[in-house]
Amino acid sequence: MFTxxxxxxxxxxxxxxxxxxxxxxxxxxxxxxxxxxVAVTIGYKGRMIVDHFMELIHANRYIRASMRLYFxxxxxxxxLAYLFPEAIVRMxxxx
Amino acid sequence: MDAAITADSDQLGRDTSPQTLSTQSHVPxxxxxxxxxxxxxxxFAMMFIIYFIAKAHYPELFNDGPTKLNTLAGVLNTLVLxxxxxxxxxSMQAIRRDDTTACxxxxxxxxxxxxxxxxxxxxxxxxxxxxGISKDTNTFFTVYYYTTxxxxxxxxxxxxxxxxxxxxVKRGSFTAQSHGGLEAVAVYWHMxxxxxxxxxxxxxxxx
Numbered sequence: 001m002f003t004x005x006x007x008x009x010x011x012x013x014x015x016x017x018x019x020x021x022x023x024x025x026x027x028x029x030x031x032x033x034x035x036x037x038v039a040v041t042i043g044y045k046g047r048m049i050v051d052h053f054m055e056l057i058h059a060n061r062y063i064r065a066s067m068r069l070y071f072x073x074x075x076x077x078x079x080l081a082y083l084f085p086e087a088i089v090r091m092x093x094x095x
Numbered sequence: 096m097d098a099a100i101t102a103d104s105d106q107l108g109r110d111t112s113p114q115t116l117s118t119q120s121h122v123p124x125x126x127x128x129x130x131x132x133x134x135x136x137x138x139f140a141m142m143f144i145i146y147f148i149a150k151a152h153y154p155e156l157f158n159d160g161p162t163k164l165n166t167l168a169g170v171l172n173t174l175v176l177x178x179x180x181x182x183x184x185x186s187m188q189a190i191r192r193d194d195t196t197a198c199x200x201x202x203x204x205x206x207x208x209x210x211x212x213x214x215x216x217x218x219x220x221x222x223x224x225x226x227g228i229s230k231d232t233n234t235f236f237t238v239y240y241y242t243t244x245x246x247x248x249x250x251x252x253x254x255x256x257x258x259x260x261x262x263x264v265k266r267g268s269f270t271a272q273s274h275g276g277l278e279a280v281a282v283y284w285h286m287x288x289x290x291x292x293x294x295x296x297x298x299x300x301x302x
Contacts, residue, residue, distance in 0.1 A: 015178075067136075
């Protein structure tokens with residue numbers, strides 16, 4: 001069920017995705033495309049660790065759902081914060 | 096009879112044998128550690144919300160801030176933490192085979208990775224200082240120091256927990272049939288890695 005091969009390949013994927021992020025950090029100007037790539041990368045890396053390193057893929061459904069949800073919500077917040085900064089300023093400014 | 100024993104043990108979060116792991120009700124490490132993990136994840140979520148709010152108010156500082164940070168240190172720390180998580184996951188596979196020697200070896204590698212993270216982070220803070228960066232430089236660096244120092248503390252006591260697990264394995268406290276305590280340390284360590292997976296792009300990549 002939890003084979004060495006899957007853990008090994010997931011570790012390599014995570015390392016490669018980190019290097020991709022580093023490449024983006026050093027070369028690309030932030031635009032919506034970069035924001036989406038970064039958000040998806042966070043979501044994917046989180047999901048892999050939650051499912052395979054924490055082994056929640058076969059564990060209690062409520063814990064698994066909560067942890068997976070975290071890595072949907074945070075990437076979504078990154079995109080929304082980029083798209084609607086004025087709304088955040090309005091909501092967090094005392095009148 | 097066997098089924099009843101498995102069910103009772105499973106509720107206590109103690110029996111972590113492969114048969115129990117295959118059930119959808121298994122709670123890795125037991126419920127108490129998950130109370131801690133959810134508390135910590137909430138704490139980090141609050142820091143991320145503070146980041147989003149501060150970035151919306153001071154976009155220039157948050158666009159400029161990451162360019163002044165040592166990206167190499169951030170990348171190396173991400174690679175090191177991912178590797179430490181991998182080592183902990185391998186240690187769990189080893190204990191399930193009752194291979195305590197391999198389990199201890201993987202846990203030591205995880206601690207070495209944790210120690211490497213702490214060394215790199217210390218070097219990064221020193222590098223910042225030589226570049227004239229401190230927590231008072233501007234709002235971006237206040238958020239950066241608060242978030243990364245908090246995370247660094249988690250790596251410190253997480254490493255201590257892994258060390259405790261090593262002694263537990265050596266004492267024979269954890270076996271293929273019963274290793275709930277080791278599993279609790281493992282999922283906590285992975286949580287520390289998860290937090291960094293968000294911190295790294297927020298502070299070092301996004302501009």
